Amino acid sequence: MKQNATKIVHEWQYIANKLHEGLFIDVVLIRANSTMVAAFTSLFLGGIDRLLPLMQESFPELGLKREDCTEMSWIESAHTLAGFQKEEPLHSLLDRNSSSSKGFFKAKSDYVKQPIPESAFEGIYDRFAEEEGQSAVIALIPYGGKMNEISESEIPFPHRAGNIYKIMYVVAWGEDGASQRYINWIRKLYGYMTPYVSKNPREAYLNYRDLDIGRNNQGYTGYKKASIWGKKYFKNNFDRLVHVKTTVDPHNFFRNEQSIPPLSSRVPKKIGD
Secondary structure: OOOOHHHHHHHHOOOOOOOOOOEEEEEEEEEEOOEEEEEEEEEEOOOHHHHHHHHHHHOHHHOOOHHHOOOOOHHHHHHHHOOOOOOOOHHHHHOOOOOOOOOEEEEEEEEEOOOOOHHHHHHHHHHHOOHHHHHEEEEEEEOOOHHHHOOOOOOOOOOOOOOOEEEEEEEEEOOHHHHHHHHHHHHHHHHHOHHHOOOOOOOOOOOOOOHHHOOOOOOOOOHHHHHHHHHHHHOOHHHHHHHHHHHHOOOOOOOOOOOOOOOOOOOOOOOOO
16 A cells, blocks of 8 residues: 555554544545555534644644545535535435446445554455455444444444444445355455454444344244344344334234344244254
8 A cells, every 4th residue: 555554544543433523534445456545534514724733633644635625515525425426416315226336245344442453454455456356345434422422222223332443344246147256255354354353242233234144044033043143233232122022023024134033923933943
């Protein structure tokens, strides 16, 4: 990586969840030709004149300059961060069919509680040098701020204080016949990251649905099996959600591959479950 980017990404970990509550800075790692690129994207609830001294105080390593910044309304920022071009109208945000992607993708997630060493990032780059890595992305998404102020047991979403950032891993491809190769690649990357992320459980983000961590049977799924992924998504809140499910949907009418099961069900168990 050029411009000492690995060191800057490493330093970012120490301030990412401690920045001013109106400032958000994430990092996206991608491969551009034969070079790894770290792209820093920021959203600040304020003007450039307030942002520049704040950045100089909290993250001078990034070297932010006035010409790097654009002032806009909040809805314009949502439009920009969603990937739309400036010339596209704001109502593009309402178009649920606007994505031009016609291929396939696989996503996984992790939570980081201790800064990852620089050497570990070098291992990530080695994997991105493989053919499948050309269409892969890693996003490092900071927590902190209001996330820390809400107890992990207050609502079902439990990933609160103690997390520096969340990792999103994504790999995409165009042909169905190549699926297994790309899925294997991201699984190996996920395996490589094991020493550097949360443990017992290895936490995951529900909205990056990952069937690798477990899935329901076609019929009945017991509590023990469902807790394998349920604890990753909801931690200790999983037990409370099971009790709610048992109360409001005891026959498990509403279900999907990773839905929460009731404690009892009239759907007969499969042999061996």
